[in-house]
Amino acid sequence: MKDEKYEKIPNWKSDFPIERKEATHVSRREFAKYLGLLSGALAIGNGGIVIKSLYFPAEELKGEHYVCNQSDVPVGEMFQFSIEGSEIIPYILIHLEENEWRAYEQKCTHLACAVRYRADLDKIECPCHKGYFNPRTGDVLQGPPPRPLPQLEVVLKENQVFVKAKEPNKIV
Amino acid sequence: MSDYRRSQNEAHPNKTNTLMTGIILLLILFVSIQIWFLFGALNNALRENLAFAITTFVGSFILALASFWVLRYLPDPIRSEKGKAPERKDL
Numbered sequence: 507m508k509d510e511k512y513e514k515i516p517n518w519k520s521d522f523p524i525e526r527k528e529a530t531h532v533s534r535r536e537f538a539k540y541l542g543l544l545s546g547a548l549a550i551g552n553g554g555i556v557i558k559s560l561y562f563p564a565e566e567l568k569g570e571h572y573v574c575n576q577s578d579v580p581v582g583e584m585f586q587f588s589i590e591g592s593e594i595i596p597y598i599l600i601h602l603e604e605n606e607w608r609a610y611e612q613k614c615t616h617l618a619c620a621v622r623y624r625a626d627l628d629k630i631e632c633p634c635h636k637g638y639f640n641p642r643t644g645d646v647l648q649g650p651p652p653r654p655l656p657q658l659e660v661v662l663k664e665n666q667v668f669v670k671a672k673e674p675n676k677i678v
Numbered sequence: 679m680s681d682y683r684r685s686q687n688e689a690h691p692n693k694t695n696t697l698m699t700g701i702i703l704l705l706i707l708f709v710s711i712q713i714w715f716l717f718g719a720l721n722n723a724l725r726e727n728l729a730f731a732i733t734t735f736v737g738s739f740i741l742a743l744a745s746f747w748v749l750r751y752l753p754d755p756i757r758s759e760k761g762k763a764p765e766r767k768d769l
Contacts, residue, residue: 534698538752541705545745548712552738555719556731652721 584623609658
Protein backbone atom coordinates (compact mmCIF):
# COMPACT_ATOMS: atom_id res chain seq x y z
CA MET A 507 0.00 0.00 0.00
CA LYS A 508 2.74 2.38 1.00
CA ASP A 509 4.74 1.62 -2.14
CA GLU A 510 1.80 2.44 -4.40
CA LYS A 511 1.22 5.66 -2.58
CA TYR A 512 4.82 6.82 -3.06
CA GLU A 513 5.24 5.59 -6.63
CA LYS A 514 2.22 7.45 -7.93
CA ILE A 515 3.66 10.94 -7.95
CA PRO A 516 1.55 13.24 -10.11
CA ASN A 517 3.27 14.77 -13.14
CA TRP A 518 3.00 18.32 -11.87
CA LYS A 519 4.88 17.26 -8.75
CA SER A 520 7.64 15.44 -10.56
CA ASP A 521 8.08 18.46 -12.87
CA PHE A 522 8.85 20.68 -9.87
CA PRO A 523 10.93 18.51 -7.52
CA ILE A 524 11.84 19.91 -4.13
CA GLU A 525 15.09 18.11 -3.46
CA ARG A 526 18.23 19.44 -5.07
CA LYS A 527 19.60 16.04 -6.08
CA GLU A 528 16.41 15.13 -7.87
CA ALA A 529 16.14 18.52 -9.54
CA THR A 530 19.65 18.50 -11.03
CA HIS A 531 19.19 14.95 -12.22
CA VAL A 532 15.96 15.72 -14.05
CA SER A 533 17.40 18.80 -15.71
CA ARG A 534 20.30 16.79 -17.12
CA ARG A 535 17.87 14.26 -18.54
CA GLU A 536 15.91 17.05 -20.12
CA PHE A 537 19.09 18.67 -21.42
CA ALA A 538 20.02 15.41 -23.14
CA LYS A 539 16.53 15.15 -24.63
CA TYR A 540 16.70 18.72 -25.90
CA LEU A 541 20.05 17.93 -27.51
CA GLY A 542 18.33 15.05 -29.27
CA LEU A 543 15.56 17.41 -30.37
CA LEU A 544 18.12 19.95 -31.62
CA SER A 545 19.87 17.18 -33.53
CA GLY A 546 16.60 16.31 -35.28
CA ALA A 547 15.91 19.96 -36.04
CA LEU A 548 19.36 20.39 -37.62
CA ALA A 549 18.79 17.32 -39.81
CA ILE A 550 15.42 18.77 -40.92
CA GLY A 551 17.12 22.10 -41.66
CA ASN A 552 19.68 20.35 -43.80
CA GLY A 553 16.86 18.55 -45.60
CA GLY A 554 15.21 21.92 -46.18
CA ILE A 555 18.30 23.13 -48.03
CA VAL A 556 18.16 20.06 -50.29
CA ILE A 557 14.44 20.61 -51.00
CA LYS A 558 15.01 24.29 -51.70
CA SER A 559 17.84 23.70 -54.16
CA LEU A 560 15.94 20.82 -55.83
CA TYR A 561 12.49 22.35 -56.20
CA PHE A 562 12.97 26.11 -55.77
CA PRO A 563 16.18 27.01 -57.60
CA ALA A 564 17.12 30.69 -57.82
CA GLU A 565 15.42 32.29 -60.79
CA GLU A 566 17.69 33.45 -63.55
CA LEU A 567 17.39 37.03 -64.68
CA LYS A 568 15.43 37.05 -67.92
CA GLY A 569 16.01 39.45 -70.78
CA GLU A 570 17.99 42.66 -70.89
CA HIS A 571 17.42 45.44 -68.42
CA TYR A 572 18.14 49.11 -69.09
CA VAL A 573 20.45 50.65 -66.47
CA CYS A 574 21.53 54.13 -67.60
CA ASN A 575 23.21 56.07 -70.37
CA GLN A 576 26.94 55.58 -70.88
CA SER A 577 27.56 59.29 -70.39
CA ASP A 578 25.99 59.16 -66.90
CA VAL A 579 28.89 57.15 -65.47
CA PRO A 580 32.41 58.54 -66.02
CA VAL A 581 35.45 56.23 -65.99
CA GLY A 582 36.33 55.08 -62.45
CA GLU A 583 32.83 55.70 -61.14
CA MET A 584 30.17 53.33 -59.88
CA PHE A 585 26.41 53.44 -60.46
CA GLN A 586 23.89 51.79 -58.14
CA PHE A 587 20.71 50.27 -59.55
CA SER A 588 18.24 47.54 -58.70
CA ILE A 589 16.22 45.06 -60.69
CA GLU A 590 12.77 44.05 -59.54
CA GLY A 591 11.91 40.40 -59.96
CA SER A 592 10.51 38.05 -57.35
CA GLU A 593 12.59 40.20 -54.99
CA ILE A 594 14.42 43.49 -55.43
CA ILE A 595 18.15 42.84 -55.81
CA PRO A 596 20.59 45.77 -55.67
CA TYR A 597 23.44 45.85 -58.19
CA ILE A 598 26.40 48.08 -58.96
CA LEU A 599 27.62 49.05 -62.39
CA ILE A 600 31.32 49.93 -62.58
CA HIS A 601 32.94 51.83 -65.43
CA LEU A 602 36.50 50.49 -65.16
CA GLU A 603 38.03 51.87 -68.34
CA GLU A 604 36.86 53.13 -71.68
CA ASN A 605 34.41 50.48 -72.97
CA GLU A 606 35.09 48.23 -69.97
CA TRP A 607 32.05 47.82 -67.77
CA ARG A 608 31.15 45.35 -65.04
CA ALA A 609 27.96 44.74 -63.08
CA TYR A 610 27.84 42.87 -59.77
CA GLU A 611 25.30 42.13 -57.09
CA GLN A 612 25.82 44.70 -54.34
CA LYS A 613 25.35 42.26 -51.46
CA CYS A 614 28.63 41.03 -50.00
CA THR A 615 28.76 37.23 -49.97
CA HIS A 616 29.85 37.29 -46.34
CA LEU A 617 26.98 38.97 -44.47
CA ALA A 618 25.17 40.85 -47.26
CA CYS A 619 26.56 44.32 -46.52
CA ALA A 620 26.50 46.76 -49.44
CA VAL A 621 29.80 46.71 -51.34
CA ARG A 622 31.25 49.73 -53.18
CA TYR A 623 33.89 50.32 -55.82
CA ARG A 624 37.02 52.12 -54.63
CA ALA A 625 38.72 53.68 -57.65
CA ASP A 626 41.76 54.72 -55.57
CA LEU A 627 42.45 51.06 -54.65
CA ASP A 628 40.96 49.59 -57.85
CA LYS A 629 39.06 47.10 -55.70
CA ILE A 630 35.49 46.47 -54.64
CA GLU A 631 35.34 46.97 -50.90
CA CYS A 632 32.95 45.66 -48.28
CA PRO A 633 33.25 48.25 -45.51
CA CYS A 634 31.73 46.05 -42.79
CA HIS A 635 34.55 43.53 -42.39
CA LYS A 636 37.14 44.78 -44.88
CA GLY A 637 36.48 42.23 -47.57
CA TYR A 638 37.92 43.05 -51.00
CA PHE A 639 36.89 41.77 -54.43
CA ASN A 640 38.57 41.96 -57.81
CA PRO A 641 36.57 44.52 -59.86
CA ARG A 642 37.31 42.67 -63.12
CA THR A 643 36.28 39.14 -62.11
CA GLY A 644 34.39 39.54 -58.82
CA ASP A 645 36.75 37.08 -57.11
CA VAL A 646 37.59 37.47 -53.42
CA LEU A 647 40.99 39.12 -52.89
CA GLN A 648 41.03 39.44 -49.14
CA GLY A 649 38.87 39.16 -46.04
CA PRO A 650 36.02 36.95 -44.85
CA PRO A 651 33.73 36.64 -47.95
CA PRO A 652 33.50 32.95 -48.91
CA ARG A 653 32.40 33.34 -52.54
CA PRO A 654 32.91 35.72 -55.49
CA LEU A 655 30.29 38.40 -56.13
CA PRO A 656 27.50 37.27 -58.48
CA GLN A 657 28.05 38.97 -61.82
CA LEU A 658 25.80 40.23 -64.62
CA GLU A 659 26.80 40.66 -68.23
CA VAL A 660 26.90 44.26 -69.47
CA VAL A 661 25.60 45.01 -72.96
CA LEU A 662 26.32 48.39 -74.60
CA LYS A 663 23.88 49.68 -77.22
CA GLU A 664 23.90 53.15 -78.70
CA ASN A 665 25.15 55.02 -75.66
CA GLN A 666 22.91 52.98 -73.39
CA VAL A 667 23.92 50.34 -70.84
CA PHE A 668 21.91 47.16 -70.40
CA VAL A 669 22.52 44.14 -68.21
CA LYS A 670 21.50 40.50 -68.61
CA ALA A 671 22.18 37.20 -66.85
CA LYS A 672 25.73 36.01 -67.31
CA GLU A 673 26.07 32.87 -69.36
CA PRO A 674 27.92 30.14 -67.47
CA ASN A 675 31.54 29.39 -68.43
CA LYS A 676 31.82 32.49 -70.53
CA ILE A 677 35.07 34.34 -70.00
CA VAL A 678 34.65 38.09 -70.15
CA MET B 679 12.96 -9.20 -1.90
CA SER B 680 16.44 -9.17 -3.32
CA ASP B 681 16.95 -6.42 -5.84
CA TYR B 682 19.95 -6.79 -8.11
CA ARG B 683 19.61 -3.31 -9.59
CA ARG B 684 19.50 -1.60 -6.20
CA SER B 685 22.51 -3.42 -4.80
CA GLN B 686 24.46 -2.68 -7.97
CA ASN B 687 23.57 0.99 -7.71
CA GLU B 688 24.71 1.02 -4.12
CA ALA B 689 28.00 -0.64 -5.01
CA HIS B 690 28.69 1.85 -7.85
CA PRO B 691 27.05 5.12 -6.89
CA ASN B 692 28.77 7.12 -9.66
CA LYS B 693 27.62 4.90 -12.49
CA THR B 694 24.53 6.92 -13.40
CA ASN B 695 26.52 10.11 -13.31
CA THR B 696 29.21 8.76 -15.66
CA LEU B 697 26.65 7.35 -18.06
CA MET B 698 24.74 10.63 -18.18
CA THR B 699 27.90 12.67 -18.77
CA GLY B 700 29.01 10.28 -21.51
CA ILE B 701 25.67 10.49 -23.31
CA ILE B 702 25.55 14.29 -23.08
CA LEU B 703 29.11 14.60 -24.42
CA LEU B 704 28.26 12.25 -27.27
CA LEU B 705 25.15 14.30 -28.08
CA ILE B 706 27.14 17.55 -28.03
CA LEU B 707 29.62 15.97 -30.44
CA PHE B 708 26.82 14.89 -32.80
CA VAL B 709 25.14 18.30 -32.69
CA SER B 710 28.47 20.09 -33.30
CA ILE B 711 29.14 17.99 -36.41
CA GLN B 712 25.59 18.70 -37.61
CA ILE B 713 26.07 22.45 -37.16
CA TRP B 714 29.27 22.18 -39.18
CA PHE B 715 27.39 20.29 -41.93
CA LEU B 716 24.55 22.84 -41.96
CA PHE B 717 26.98 25.76 -42.15
CA GLY B 718 28.81 24.12 -45.05
CA ALA B 719 25.56 23.27 -46.84
CA LEU B 720 24.29 26.84 -46.51
CA ASN B 721 27.53 28.19 -47.94
CA ASN B 722 27.79 25.76 -50.84
CA ALA B 723 24.31 24.57 -51.71
CA LEU B 724 22.94 28.07 -52.13
CA ARG B 725 25.32 28.32 -55.09
CA GLU B 726 23.70 25.31 -56.78
CA ASN B 727 26.04 22.77 -55.25
CA LEU B 728 23.41 20.07 -54.84
CA ALA B 729 25.76 17.11 -54.26
CA PHE B 730 27.20 18.77 -51.16
CA ALA B 731 23.72 19.54 -49.82
CA ILE B 732 22.58 15.93 -50.27
CA THR B 733 25.77 14.48 -48.71
CA THR B 734 25.52 16.70 -45.64
CA PHE B 735 21.81 15.95 -45.31
CA VAL B 736 22.46 12.19 -45.29
CA GLY B 737 25.25 12.65 -42.72
CA SER B 738 23.08 14.92 -40.57
CA PHE B 739 20.14 12.49 -40.75
CA ILE B 740 22.31 9.55 -39.64
CA LEU B 741 23.67 11.63 -36.75
CA ALA B 742 20.12 12.58 -35.73
CA LEU B 743 19.12 8.91 -35.70
CA ALA B 744 22.21 8.15 -33.60
CA SER B 745 21.20 10.94 -31.20
CA PHE B 746 17.71 9.48 -30.77
CA TRP B 747 19.14 5.98 -30.34
CA VAL B 748 21.58 7.14 -27.66
CA LEU B 749 18.66 8.62 -25.68
CA ARG B 750 17.46 5.04 -25.02
CA TYR B 751 20.40 4.60 -22.68
CA LEU B 752 19.61 7.61 -20.52
CA PRO B 753 19.55 6.40 -16.91
CA ASP B 754 16.18 6.47 -15.16
CA PRO B 755 15.59 9.34 -12.77
CA ILE B 756 16.54 8.68 -9.16
CA ARG B 757 13.41 8.31 -7.10
CA SER B 758 12.95 10.63 -4.18
CA GLU B 759 14.34 9.57 -0.82
CA LYS B 760 10.84 9.87 0.60
CA GLY B 761 9.74 7.00 -1.55
CA LYS B 762 12.63 4.78 -0.56
CA ALA B 763 12.73 5.41 3.14
CA PRO B 764 9.59 3.48 4.14
CA GLU B 765 10.61 0.63 1.86
CA ARG B 766 13.78 0.09 3.83
CA LYS B 767 11.85 0.11 7.07
CA ASP B 768 9.58 -2.60 5.74
CA LEU B 769 12.56 -4.78 4.92
